[in-house]
Amino acid sequence: MAKEHFKVSSGLKTLIGSELITDKNIAVFELVKNSFDAGATEVTIRFEDLKGGNPKIIISDNGKGMTYLDIKDKWLFVAYSGKRDNTEDSNSDYRDKIRISRHYAGAKGVGRFSSDRLGRKLKLITKSQEDKGKTQVLNIDWKLFEVNQSELFQKIPAEHEILIDSNFNFKHGTILEISEVYVDDWNREEIKRLKDKLSKLVRPDLNHSLNDRLFKIYIEVPEEEEEDFNSTKDIADDEEWLRYRVSVNGEVKNFIFDLLNIKTTKIHSKINDKGELITELVDREKSIYKITEANTYLELKNVEVTLYFMGRSAKLNFTNKMGVDVVNYGNIFLYKNGFRIMPYGEPRDDSFGIDARGMQGFKRYLTTRTTIGQVEIHGDAFGFKETTSRDGGLVKTKSFDEIVLFLMDALRRLEKYVVEVAHWGLDDENLKELDSDEYKRKLVELLANVSSDKSVLALEYNKDVLNIVDTHEENSAKKIIRNFKRIGATSKNKALILDADTLEKEWLSLKKDNSAQIRRAEDAIKILEYTTGQNSFLKDSVTADTKELKSLLHHTEKSTYWINKHLNNLTKGIENGVDNAILFDLIASISLENHKIFSFTKYHKSTKFNTFVGEIKKDVVTFLNEYVINVCKFYKEYERLNITVSSPQNLSLVTSFVAVEIPIIVDNLLSNALTAKSRNVDFLWEEVNSKEVILRVIDDGNGIGPNVIDKVFDFHFTTTRNGSGLGLYHIKKIMNDMHGNIIATPRLTKGAEFALTFKRP
Structure with missing residues (x-):
């Protein structure tokens, strides 16, 4: 042949x-x-x-x-x-x-x-x-x-x-x-x-x-x-x-990750050639924790992931230094033996599927708009083969699938910290300070959960945790003590075992010293509840107590500080030609802080101010109803409005919310009703199902034209000559932060109708 x-x-x-x-x-x-x-x-x-x-x-x-x-x-x-x-x-x-x-x-x-x-x-x-x-x-x-x-x-x-x-x-x-x-x-x-x-x-x-x-x-x-x-x-x-x-x-130079180390929160996770998975979380140059785990990724060795959270200040800093905003620079790059693999990291590239999951939640997920970083592959890396076309990325192999999972695990740990501990949101300059009590309580809870994983072989952590556990974190304290002892024994880390013993002694001592005070406090609470009744939050009269006045001044000063901060960033942003979306966010934040000051000074005599400005866990139905009935109806601005409130018997929805934001919602809706020449405004509650409650706010004013109804929540959109276009935008953001929603509903008759959906936790 x-x-x-x-x-x-x-x-x-x-x-x-x-x-x-x-x-x-x-x-x-x-x-x-x-x-x-x-x-x-x-x-x-x-x-x-x-x-x-x-x-x-x-x-x-x-x-x-x-x-x-x-x-x-x-x-x-x-x-x-x-x-x-x-x-x-x-x-x-x-x-x-x-x-x-x-x-x-x-x-x-x-x-x-x-x-x-x-x-x-x-x-x-x-x-x-x-x-x-x-x-x-x-x-x-x-x-x-x-x-x-x-x-x-x-x-x-x-x-x-x-x-x-x-x-x-x-x-x-x-x-x-x-x-x-x-x-x-x-x-x-x-x-x-x-x-x-x-x-x-x-x-x-x-x-x-x-x-x-x-x-x-x-x-x-x-x-x-x-x-x-x-x-x-x-x-x-x-x-x-x-x-x-x-x-x-x-x-040709690139100093970007040196620049980011100072201002941002980052996580670095690597799998070394010994089969160890080592992860460190750092916030503003301060190490939060570092853990060593057994490697469960069978296809991976000598790989690293470094991710940076890009909040507003980090984005502005980035743009000022780089001359381009983060979105147009790129997101998560992939390097093999020091050289980049295309197209990973290109602007708006989502080859790793990060944005697909980010679409599922407003605040729970980081996306390529809020994250930048790199994936590094070292060594022979036979499981990672680049396509011949050179811009088609890596061939889809088991190794590639595992490195995507490895990246996602690191991203979830970064999310857990910036969302739940540091309280990341639209305005990231309000990230919790690293020495605040609330931040430290959340950090205790995070460390307790991180150390609970049985795969953790060694642990280094922020030593401040030893000074912050009190009796309110009993479950977290017990968990940390138990986990520190287990990990210390496994890794033969005597210092960690000693830390656990010290923490246990201090916590037990604190618990003993506070027992009598706790009992007295519980008795006082019972007397207070008996005296004031269940719906007394907004009805209590407040004296001109010095502490209340100091609190009012403190929060007003705080909002003024952020207004000045945002104005400075706005000026820099305009000078450097940053993305309009960032500038609009700054303007909206300035307006929101200003509205908070207005609420502080307007209503502090009708409320318990210290509770009014903080996050509380209460029945939002009762809270909003009492605000309308006991405050709004008696304020001169709303005298020409006939305001009614109606809710089914025994309807309640207990959830966490920032108290000052409920008046912002009500005030903006009532203000819009006045502008639209309304005479009557009805607040009507209804229970949709076991998970949702809807508040319908209906007025009889000029209404909303069908051609603009989809735009009313857009930033700076207004149909009036003197309107700011921020009121409904603020309400939309507040409702989103509460995992709820607001929509404008077309009406066949006169007036406007807004449906606010509150979700049970």
């Missing part, structure tokens, strides 16, 4: 060249990665004569270079990669001499054809220390492969010559001189865009780590030097980021 063999058409060049690598920036990436894999510590990308008749891109490195045999048996061998079969450096100790990592950024054997995307001709100039001063030169005209596709690929010649004495002043390395460049691809802005993308190509901390060698990328564009000078001459020397942003020439 005769044996036949495949023939390869010259058209293969186009398939693995310009049609495979269609993005010019990715084409440059591939050539830069080849320099890295050749052991280079520097690579320079030089653009010459882009505005003249002989445009060139010259990519040069100081790597190990190639011998004639390397060119003949490897570089000209299509789809062959010495990196893949471990022959790349089998005859050389070069990599050891320059302390290079043994792992590679690429291993497909086709990256060299990326030059076809950049220009018609390639001149390869290379020198190896093994070649004893010889310079190898290879000239390729890519267009020759396109003349006749019936021509065999291997029949298209590449011109080779050896220079003994050359003018190329380098000891070793490779120069790729690409000529007849497609000049329409490159101008100043496009080169700046390449510079930005190159800054994300290499892992940001690669040049800071003692475990990795240096690898620097430089861009040279002689034609743009004068424009660089004019753009930077008026910028102060200490404004390095601004000088960097407006320039084209120079070293």
